């Protein structure tokens with residue numbers, strides 16, 4: 001494989017982005033992925049994630065950052081396995097990975113909350129490396145879950161544990177502005193940061209509802225920023241519940257490749273990466289994206305001798 005002219009080793013630093021499921025208990029009008037409760041309850045197999053976490057260990061470009069994403073990742077507790085996230089946290093931390101969990105926190109008022117908090121303590125007790133991202137804006141119908149989360153996250157189990165807590169929202173969102181005031185008044189010892197994005201991007205459900213701003217070739221946006229703005233930025237390698245993978249955060253299944261071989265075995269990283277790369281470049285050419293130059297992409301993604 002290494003002598004093949006199509007063999008590309010990762011060149012840029014990368015992080016692993018695991019879309020655990022596209023099922024979600026909410027149906028926000030701004031959802032980038034178009035997630036909602038009607039979507040089939042399909043989950044990214046845990047053993048697939050652990051396989052690639054092990055594969056990535058061999059690659060020095062792997063930044064050890066891992067994002068647990070969705071849909072709503074905690075749906076696993078309700079519709080798949082109560083041990084899924086607990087095992088995932090423990091196994092990733094064992095490999096010195098830094099975990100970032102995205103959640104809407106609706107579960108915080110459910111009958112599974114105690115178990116979910118218990119598992120989240122694994123992240124909190126691990127020191128300064130892990131992050132929990134809580135979505136908060138006028139489109140997420142999740143205020144009771146958020147309030148319950150603030151209460152628990154400011155309790156002795158979590159406070160001073162150096163778990164990064166981020167509130168994700170948009171500029172001038174009326175809900176987040178009130179929530180920020182509430183936190184100051186009622187949870188003064190909650191150490192929270194506010195990650196306020198500029199605009200809602202018009203894709204997925206947002207596009208259907210005519211919300212947000214159109215960013216040309218949104219799916220190439222990360223790479224664009226990686227190349228031109230964030231010189232130390234890492235590239236996402238995303239894994240999807242339909243057992244496909246892609247470079248970047250491509251929501252379009254056409255721009256992904258299966259990470260399973262015909263014999264049902266998972267593709268080793270050194271096989272998968274060149275396939276991802278070739279598919280990325282093919283899609284890029286077909287999409288006629290003028291946000292980036294092919295030469296720039298190659299420089300960013302492919303070592304010199306293989307360009």
Ligand code: SF4
Pocket residue numbers: 024025026027028030031032033034035036070071072104135140
């Ligand atoms: S934006 Fe988040 S919480 Fe809302 S539907 Fe999408 S995945 Fe679910």
